[in-house]
Amino acid sequence: MYSLTYKRADSVEEARRLFQEASDAAYLAGGHTLLPTMKQRLAAHDVLVDLTRIGSMKGISVEGDRVRIGGGMTHAEVAGSSEVQRAIPSLAALAGSIGDAQVRHRGTLGGSIANDDPAADYPAAALALAATIMTDSREIAADDFFTALYETALEESEIVTGVSFAIPETAGYAKFRNPASRYPMAGVFVARHRDGSVRVAVTGAGNEGVFRWQAAESALAGDFSANALEGLSVDPDLMMGDIHGSAEYRANLVAVMARRALANLGSAEAII
Amino acid sequence: MVTVTMTVNGRQVSKEVEDRRLLVDFLREDLELTGTHVGCDTSQCGACVVHLDGKAIKSCTILAAQADGTSITTIEGLADGAELHPLQAAFKEHHGLQCGYCTPGMIMSGVDIIRRHEGQLDEDTVRHELEGNICRCTGYHNIVKAILAAAQEMHGEVRQAAE
Numbered sequence A: 001m002y003s004l005t006y007k008r009a010d011s012v013e014e015a016r017r018l019f020q021e022a023s024d025a026a027y028l029a030g031g032h033t034l035l036p037t038m039k040q041r042l043a044a045h046d047v048l049v050d051l052t053r054i055g056s057m058k059g060i061s062v063e064g065d066r067v068r069i070g071g072g073m074t075h076a077e078v079a080g081s082s083e084v085q086r087a088i089p090s091l092a093a094l095a096g097s098i099g100d101a102q103v104r105h106r107g108t109l110g111g112s113i114a115n116d117d118p119a120a121d122y123p124a125a126a127l128a129l130a131a132t133i134m135t136d137s138r139e140i141a142a143d144d145f146f147t148a149l150y151e152t153a154l155e156e157s158e159i160v161t162g163v164s165f166a167i168p169e170t171a172g173y174a175k176f177r178n179p180a181s182r183y184p185m186a187g188v189f190v191a192r193h194r195d196g197s198v199r200v201a202v203t204g205a206g207n208e209g210v211f212r213w214q215a216a217e218s219a220l221a222g223d224f225s226a227n228a229l230e231g232l233s234v235d236p237d238l239m240m241g242d243i244h245g246s247a248e249y250r251a252n253l254v255a256v257m258a259r260r261a262l263a264n265l266g267s268a269e270a271i272i
Numbered sequence B: 001m002v003t004v005t006m007t008v009n010g011r012q013v014s015k016e017v018e019d020r021r022l023l024v025d026f027l028r029e030d031l032e033l034t035g036t037h038v039g040c041d042t043s044q045c046g047a048c049v050v051h052l053d054g055k056a057i058k059s060c061t062i063l064a065a066q067a068d069g070t071s072i073t074t075i076e077g078l079a080d081g082a083e084l085h086p087l088q089a090a091f092k093e094h095h096g097l098q099c100g101y102c103t104p105g106m107i108m109s110g111v112d113i114i115r116r117h118e119g120q121l122d123e124d125t126v127r128h129e130l131e132g133n134i135c136r137c138t139g140y141h142n143i144v145k146a147i148l149a150a151a152q153e154m155h156g157e158v159r160q161a162a163e
């Protein structure tokens, strides 16, 4: 790791100020994406601004038909929250399926959303659960947030302070993991909302990152069961292909994971 | 440079370190607690697992500065004097190690698993929970056996104490 200066922020305002004072700063949350990259010298920053002690980025609350989770909440805290388990059990289960136990003790919701890894789990939940990403300066609909691989609508020094998820009537998640990295090769989150609308979000597979599978949404709006997906598939030209799996393979996985998600409403299934 | 102060295995330590110092290097190089190992640079192997405020974490993926003010337990802090921790004793009894490189991390993770499940463990759960710890020697079988045996023993002791 290249030399750097560590700064700890006690408030969101202080974090933003420390970030802007530096020439090439980065926010440091759980560090489980940033630090491995910096250790390998694939990234370098003169200043790291630690967000993990900011009290206002903690906490979980259920307000009406939404669950609001602080950006600083760890995956383990979300997975273990009785409020999340009650309101959106599939979301708690998704958080409990990220990486491994030690990763979940450090990695955060805000870090995962801001990083927008094309194979991360949370972005699928954010899209399918019509989430609003809350930052220190505005609110952004999840539909407008994930713009490209590792790219989001965030401005350079903007901080994800929390995410508000719509509580669906029912939802489920299923993913097929890469056995080495543990990240999904294809993960599908399906949700039927209280207004009858259906959202289906796919992570790990798309060559432009997380996306909504609109054809599946329309089919499921009429009949919310695996039967409705019969004969539907995603275009392999829009899927990632790499040494772990071809685009055709991933396209097939998406269809299979969508059916498994429907068979696992109220939970999350991780295969392998 | 930053000054970090933390409790390590019950002892308060305070040192000036480079801002980029990883917790694992702080433990190994500055405190000479070399029981905590480094087996990868991708945060995957779990050889470096320690407890931070009671929770298992990978000490290779946190800056020492971030651990300022916390309480850390390493493999050196588990035994009670000459008496091994029940999980250390179970690894010995069940032959849960071969080269031993992964062992400190396995044991620190195992203690965390037993704590989080309050001793209520079965083989599937232990295997699943160990996904962040890699062993190149044993095939995991005896590691799982050792964790199950220790969970039973520790849980049994808790029950006895309550009676």
Ligand SMILES: Cc1cc2nc3c(=O)[nH]c(=O)nc-3n(C[C@H](O)[C@H](O)[C@H](O)COP(=O)(O)OP(=O)(O)OC[C@H]3O[C@@H](n4cnc5c(N)ncnc54)[C@H](O)[C@@H]3O)c2cc1C
Pocket (backbone or CB within 6 Å): A026, A027, A028, A029, A030, A031, A032, A033, A034, A035, A036, A051, A071, A072, A097, A098, A099, A100, A103, A106, A107, A108, A109, A110, A111, A112, A114, A115, A117, A119, A120, A121, A122, A158, A159, A160, A161, A181, A182, A183, A184, B042, B043, B044
């Ligand atoms: C072994 C391993 C396995 C993993 N497996 C999975 C998996 O299966 N699924 C999965 O989804 N993820 C997985 N991860 C990633 C893990 O979930 C990360 O913790 C997460 O992606 C990033 O969160 P973090 O809090 O660690 O962020 P950091 O690493 O601290 O930061 C990541 C990026 O986001 C920025 N950032 C952080 N917080 C904020 C914020 N609040 N506002 C704005 N910017 C911010 C940082 O500047 C940095 O650029 C894995 C990681 C490891 C090491």
Ligand code: FES
Pocket (backbone or CB within 6 Å): B037, B038, B039, B040, B041, B042, B043, B044, B045, B046, B047, B048, B049, B058, B059, B060, B061
């Ligand atoms: S050395 Fe920390 S996970 Fe491998």
Ligand code: FES
Pocket (backbone or CB within 6 Å): B096, B097, B098, B099, B100, B101, B102, B103, B134, B135, B136, B137, B138
């Ligand atoms: S005993 Fe050799 S790596 Fe586990």
